[in-house]
Amino acid sequence: MTTPAISTRIEAGTWAIEPTDWTVGFSVQQLGLITVRGEFTKFSGTLTIPEAGAPSVRVDIAVDSITTGNDRRDRDLRSAAFFDVDTYPAATFVTTEQPSEVDSGQQPSEHALAGELTVKGISRPVVLTIAPIADYRPGDTDSMIDVRAQTTLHRSDFGVGPRNGLIIGDAIVVAVAVRLHRS
Secondary structure, three states, rough: EEEEHHHHOOEEEEEEEEEEEEEEEEEEEEOOOOOEEEOOOOOOEEEEOOOOOOEEEEEEHHHHHHOOOOHHHHHHOOOOOOOOOOOOEEEEEOOOOOEEEEEOOOOOOOOOEEEEEEEEEEEEEEEEEEEEEEEEOOOOOOOEEEEEEEEEEHHHHHOOOOOOOEEEEEEEEEEEEEEEEEE
């Protein structure tokens, strides 16, 4: 078995999300007592790294693919009161700045990736903390990399759900884990 090398350098090129190895998950407090977890099961994206200049990332999420393991709650989340998937079927993240190193006190080589997230037609700046990258090289012509990212959003910033945070918390922790392959 090959042990992945931890690296912060990725070769120039275009990298696509591997359709079978990814998660875009989230968690939110309900009634201040229960943590509700869920995920989006359909999304796509690319990471483009030029020979010179800043890399770019674009991720498109099919919002109607939201699942929490509770059909009633999932229907509510797809409704106009929350994500309004009939009107806004996708959420999009696009980078706006070059990644920079951050000192989280946890990982020696974490990076911050600034971008713009659009949900329900509302765009807001978002900063993702990118964890160290595992770099797999299963063959001479095939390369894959694993990337993990996390951020905390406020659903009220995007007009998602009720305005008060008494029943459903406003802070949403989003965790992304993707495997990218060279396109």
